[in-house]
Amino acid sequence: MEHRLANSLIMTVNEKKFIESALLSDIRVDGRRPFDYRNLTIRFGSEDGSAEVQLGQTQVIGFVTGQLSQPYRDRPNEGSFAIYTEFSPMADPSFEPGRPGETAIELGRIVDRGLRESRAVDTESLCVIAGKLVWSIRIDLHIIDNGGNLVDAANIAALAALSTFRRPECTLGGEDGQELIVHPPDEREPLSLILHHFPVAVTFGFIGKENTVVIDPTHYEEAVMGGSMTATLNTNGDVCAIQKAGGDAVSQTVIMQCLRIASVKAGDITSKIKDAVESYNTQRSLRKIKRHNPDQQGSSDVAKRHMERLTVGSDQSGIASQFNEHDKTNKRNSTLKGFSGGPASWDPYSKGVDGDALRTSLASRVAPVDKQKEESSQVNPETKSNPKSSETNSIALTHEVGLERKQSKSLKDAVKPKHKRRNKSNAS
Amino acid sequence: MEAKPSNLVDQLVVPGDVILDLSNMANQTLKLSGGLRQDGDSICVMKAGKLRFMKPNKYWVESSQKRYVPSAGDNVLGVVVDTKPENFLVDIKGPALAFLPVLSFEGGTRRNIPKFEVGTLLYVSVVSANPGMNPELSCMDVNGKAAEYGVLKEEGYMFESSTGLARSLLSSPPHPVLEGLGKKLSFEIAVGINGRFWVNALQSSTVILVGNAIQKSESLSLVQQKIYLEKLLKSIHSRGCKTSDQ
Numbered sequence: 209m210e211h212r213l214a215n216s217l218i219m220t221v222n223e224k225k226f227i228e229s230a231l232l233s234d235i236r237v238d239g240r241r242p243f244d245y246r247n248l249t250i251r252f253g254s255e256d257g258s259a260e261v262q263l264g265q266t267q268v269i270g271f272v273t274g275q276l277s278q279p280y281r282d283r284p285n286e287g288s289f290a291i292y293t294e295f296s297p298m299a300d301p302s303f304e305p306g307r308p309g310e311t312a313i314e315l316g317r318i319v320d321r322g323l324r325e326s327r328a329v330d331t332e333s334l335c336v337i338a339g340k341l342v343w344s345i346r347i348d349l350h351i352i353d354n355g356g357n358l359v360d361a362a363n364i365a366a367l368a369a370l371s372t373f374r375r376p377e378c379t380l381g382g383e384d385g386q387e388l389i390v391h392p393p394d395e396r397e398p399l400s401l402i403l404h405h406f407p408v409a410v411t412f413g414f415i416g417k418e419n420t421v422v423i424d425p426t427h428y429e430e431a432v433m434g435g436s437m438t439a440t441l442n443t444n445g446d447v448c449a450i451q452k453a454g455g456d457a458v459s460q461t462v463i464m465q466c467l468r469i470a471s472v473k474a475g476d477i478t479s480k481i482k483d484a485v486e487s488y489n490t491q492r493s494l495r496k497i498k499r500h501n502p503d504q505q506g507s508s509d510v511a512k513r514h515m516e517r518l519t520v521g522s523d524q525s526g527i528a529s530q531f532n533e534h535d536k537t538n539k540r541n542s543t544l545k546g547f548s549g550g551p552a553s554w555d556p557y558s559k560g561v562d563g564d565a566l567r568t569s570l571a572s573r574v575a576p577v578d579k580q581k582e583e584s585s586q587v588n589p590e591t592k593s594n595p596k597s598s599e600t601n602s603i604a605l606t607h608e609v610g611l612e613r614k615q616s617k618s619l620k621d622a623v624k625p626k627h628k629r630r631n632k633s634n635a636s
Numbered sequence: 637m638e639a640k641p642s643n644l645v646d647q648l649v650v651p652g653d654v655i656l657d658l659s660n661m662a663n664q665t666l667k668l669s670g671g672l673r674q675d676g677d678s679i680c681v682m683k684a685g686k687l688r689f690m691k692p693n694k695y696w697v698e699s700s701q702k703r704y705v706p707s708a709g710d711n712v713l714g715v716v717v718d719t720k721p722e723n724f725l726v727d728i729k730g731p732a733l734a735f736l737p738v739l740s741f742e743g744g745t746r747r748n749i750p751k752f753e754v755g756t757l758l759y760v761s762v763v764s765a766n767p768g769m770n771p772e773l774s775c776m777d778v779n780g781k782a783a784e785y786g787v788l789k790e791e792g793y794m795f796e797s798s799t800g801l802a803r804s805l806l807s808s809p810p811h812p813v814l815e816g817l818g819k820k821l822s823f824e825i826a827v828g829i830n831g832r833f834w835v836n837a838l839q840s841s842t843v844i845l846v847g848n849a850i851q852k853s854e855s856l857s858l859v860q861q862k863i864y865l866e867k868l869l870k871s872i873h874s875r876g877c878k879t880s881d882q
Contacts, residue, residue, distance in 0.1 A: 222757050237847075
């Protein structure tokens with residue numbers, strides 16, 4: 209019995225009375241006004257699709273991963289997504305490890321409903337082969353610290369992680385055109401998910417007999433409040449979801465007032481998320497440009513020549529057309545050879561590199577990789593009916609290993625043609 | 637003969653540091669308190685923190701944690717969580733709930749047992765705290781008088797802090813932020829060494845201001861605390877002028 213008592217939040221009579229009386233003078237215990245949010249910080253991890261959100265004391269980490277799987281029978285050309293929540297025991301003494309409790313399931317349901325019912329995530333673009341292969345996205349939300357208002361923080365973490373998640377590009381190729389090739393991130397730029405809008409959750413707490421409304425309650429206020437309501441809205445003015453599970457009764461006018469306030473707050477939060485995602489994306493593209501390996505002298509000459517051409521503006525159109533030509537040959541080559549497409553065959557600046565020497569050095573490394581490809585491609589038609597992502601991953605892995613051995617990479621490897629002009633303006 | 641204090645007094649020490657080598661010192665009695673251990677001829681540190689020395693011969697290590705380890709003689713702020721026939725179960729932020737016997741009040745008899753509801757805030761003293769057992773509390777001082785112990789008023793708000801901040805609030809010279817605010821605002825405060833302090837004032841805004849200022853000043857150095865205090869008092873003064881004009 210003592211153990212159970214020690215786990216729950218122990219509130220004094222003073223705290224309850226004080227929170228209610230302070231609200232009568234429009235002030236909250238941490239100095240906020242009733243409709244102020246706490247400080248929101250959004251940080252991203254090193255991998256695409258991971259975000260950490262801090263809302264005051266509350267900390268939530270969102271992580272998005274994708275896997276190829278079979279679609280549901282009634283929706284053969286739509287991908288799927290699922291949300292998993294984990295309430296870490298280090299977040300709060302009342303969280304127990306193991307099966308998710310009531311609040312964990314409710315939080316997962318609110319975030320899920322906001323994304324699914326409003327069709328924020330475009331599931332049709334996740335289809336690869338209709339009826340056979342689709343991407344299934346998994347969103348994991350880990351609660352690291354419970355400072356109150358987990359729903360809002362978890363929702364923001366899910367949105368931020370979804371915005372930065374990239375899935376590998378898949379094409380149909382192979383000898384008979386039926387084989388699925390999952391391109392590793394080195395070869396083809398991974399694609400981001402299509403998000404039509406951002407459903408932002410805003411939580412209100414109703415405290416006291418007069419039902420004073422506070423936004424973004426702390427965990428002390430949550431222990432004292434009589435009821436709560438979560439409204440999920442987007443900046444277009446759509447109400448995506450409302451959650452009011454039990455608690456004190458609230459009048460209609462209060463609910464309408466809450467929704468109006470929520471739409472304003474949703475706009476603020478959406479702009480914050482978008483700013484954070486944009487800065488992450490620019491950092492990411494800057495990192496990709498710097499991926500140029502200075503080991504091979506030939507490729508460094510290539511880089512110099514590339515920089516020279518960047519400064520000369522008149523050459524822009526010339527380079528663009530040249531690259532487009534090579535891109536077409538690149539696609540043809542990749543479908544014919546499978547994965548052996550390396551810089552030697554589609555590097556537009558191969559004139560600057562001794563192509564023959566490069567090819568012979570690569571050939572000695574590519575040969576064993578090619579043999580593995582042949583074996584795996586033979587295995588592929590057999591297992592085509594039940595493709596498992598582990599197979600495609602192993603193919604991707606062997607290719608990645610092969611690519612790592614090849615050291616000659618130019619700046620062009622990292623940059624897609626349509627982004628070229630934007631990056632040039634950055635570089636110049 | 638007075639012992640020469642160790643070189644490391646008032647400095648940060650970590651577990652493993654040897655603060656004294658007894659082979660060099662002649663017959664002396666030293667009193668070692670929390671965080672120190674005698675290992676043959678050397679006195680080593682077991683807990684990270686600041687080494688303190690009090691004349692003539694007391695050494696101990698002071699550190700700040702979020703959790704409290706009960707020890708006898710401490711004055712703490714407790715919250716009643718349950719009532720039993722013999723004791724009140726009180727939470728004092730320690731590893732186990734503490735027992736407050738129903739008769740440990742001034743003039744307490746079986747007939748006038750106080751009625752505390754769950755969530756009552758008390759200022760109590762720790763009588764005994766043996767490891768592995770529930771600590772025992774009392775609302776009386778050594779002489780059996782109530783002194784300052786007992787229920788705190790039902791107004792005000794209780795803030796949480798670390799044990800280090802609580803100790804600095806009780807130390808003399810007084811905590812700069814506390815002293816500075818005390819000169820300008822009127823409020824009352826009760827500090828428990830277990831990392832809790834209760835603030836009460838006529839206006840809720842004063843309570844919130846004092847509580848948050850003290851909590852935020854913990855991570856600031858002395859100089860930064862003075863600057864923080866000045867800024868805070870200026871903003872209070874300007875706000876006070878505005879309201880008086882209205």
